[in-house]
Amino acid sequence: MDEQAKKTALRHITYGLYVIGTKIGEDDVNAFTGNWVTQVSFQPPLVAIGVKKGTTSCDGILESRVFSVNVLESGQKDLAFKFFKPLKRVGNKFEDVEFYTSTTGSPILRDALSWFECRVTDVVDRGDHTLIVGEVVDAGVHRDGKPLTLAETGLFYGG
Ligand SMILES: Cc1cc2nc3c(=O)[nH]c(=O)nc-3n(C[C@H](O)[C@H](O)[C@H](O)COP(=O)(O)O)c2cc1C
Structure with missing residues (x-):
């Protein structure tokens, strides 16, 4: 395989950018900014996320079995940057x-455009990230607007 072509083609996948939250222990929360998010079923409504192994968020989601996805609005790059660091x-x-x-205890950002939260249904432990599938159990919309895209930030996570 042409490694450079693989990297470029995978980076051509278009993404949004989200703050993904979870519950930690009895009364704490954590969140990270990520782009590997996609819907994978209508009925039941399922969403898949790719989560880096060994992070507080990955361990937290696997333990609590819940996560939230906060959809950021175009222009909210600063909010996205607050959750990149471990x-x-x-x-x-x-x-x-x-x-x-x-519903699940996962954090919902007041400034997010919209949000949904999931209960984990499936975990695929392969590679350097864990593929986590969750059923959407609650959702909300804070206002009308255009979602933030990864392209708008000029960043890449993929390849
Ligand atoms: C542009 C960008 C996109 C990212 N997307 C993801 C992602 O989809 N999944 C993931 O696990 N980490 C992703 N990360 C890395 C996490 O934000 C990073 O590992 C974070 O520190 C994890 O937080 P935690 O250790 O508090 O759980 C991304 C980083 C950047 C810069």
Whole structure:
């Protein structure tokens, strides 16, 4: 295989950019910014995410079996950047970011455009990320708007 072609073609996959949250233990939460998110079924409504192994978020989702996906709005690059760093390095990432919880206890950002939350149905442990499938059990829309895309940020995560 042509390694460079593989990298370029995989980077041509178009993505959004989301803050993916989970519950940690009894009364804590964490979240990370990620783009590997896609719907994979209408009925039941299923969503798949790719989560880096060994991160607080990956371990947290596997333990709590729940996660939220916060859809950011075009222009909310700064909000996305608050959740790129590992919790283990920076401590609490929420600082001044307001959130609430609904059905699963996963964090829902007040400033997100919309959100949905899932209960984990399937886990595929292969490669350097874990493929986690969840059934959407609750959702909400905070306002009308255009979702943030990975392309808008000029960043890449893929290849
Ligand atoms: C542009 C970009 C996209 C990312 N997308 C993902 C992703 O889809 N899945 C993932 O596990 N990590 C992704 N990351 C890396 C996480 O944001 C990073 O590992 C984060 O520190 C994990 O947080 P935690 O250790 O607090 O759980 C991405 C990073 C960047 C810069």
